[in-house]
Amino acid sequence: MASTAGTLIDSISRRVRDANNTAHSRTVVRDILDRVQVVVNARQEYILTDTIVTAVPGQTLYSVETDLGSSITVTEVKIAGRELDETTWANLHRVSLTYLTDMSNTPGFWAKVGRSLVAIYPAPSYPVDITFTASKITTPLNDDSIQLEFRAEDEDIVRELTTAILLLRQRDLDSLPEIIQRMQSKMNVQVSDQMQRNTAE
Numbered sequence: 001m002a003s004t005a006g007t008l009i010d011s012i013s014r015r016v017r018d019a020n021n022t023a024h025s026r027t028v029v030r031d032i033l034d035r036v037q038v039v040v041n042a043r044q045e046y047i048l049t050d051t052i053v054t055a056v057p058g059q060t061l062y063s064v065e066t067d068l069g070s071s072i073t074v075t076e077v078k079i080a081g082r083e084l085d086e087t088t089w090a091n092l093h094r095v096s097l098t099y100l101t102d103m104s105n106t107p108g109f110w111a112k113v114g115r116s117l118v119a120i121y122p123a124p125s126y127p128v129d130i131t132f133t134a135s136k137i138t139t140p141l142n143d144d145s146i147q148l149e150f151r152a153e154d155e156d157i158v159r160e161l162t163t164a165i166l167l168l169r170q171r172d173l174d175s176l177p178e179i180i181q182r183m184q185s186k187m188n189v190q191v192s193d194q195m196q197r198n199t200a201e
Contacts, residue, residue: 006144
């Protein structure tokens with residue numbers, strides 16, 4: 001069962017030796033925890049949501065913020081139940097000089113355009129439903145009673161990163177190298193050698 005914000009705040013506060021929240025108020029910890037869960041889900045894609053958008057004939061680009069609402073990072077696109085192949089925005093340039101105006105009854109590809117746009121190629125020539133699957137913006141942690149949407153086994157990354165930020169905030173660097181190593185393992189990311197040297201000094 002997923003934890004509530006309050007339960008995680010208690011756990012994190014103890015880990016940074018601030019059980020009474022004198023160095024970091026519960027409001028501050030909860031705000032950091034809320035931001036961290038959004039970032040972690042954008043990176044790890046633990047919690048996904050489907051958004052159905054009716055295609056505008058001839059429209060190639062769709063806005064993640066405007067058209068997909070609560071989504072962050074698109075992971076899959078389907079049209080009428082058929083999965084499109086993901087490609088890169090650069091590839092679309094190479095495929096056709098008129099990629100922004102090309103149309104078809106059977107679009108075959110989709111591509112991320114930076115973080116804010118998604119391209120469908122060729123653009124649908126009729127108003128068909130497009131299903132965008134994406135990591136979602138997690139439920140805001142407005143109070144301690146709100147339950148996180150992560151599975152219990154995935155909460156560790158949120159806890160670790162929030163702990164690291166609080167340790168940095170209080171200039172307590174001794175425990176950071178160990179936390180960074182655990183996060184690298186769990187998130188499969190690389191932390192720069194310079195950052196590791198700074199926290200080890």
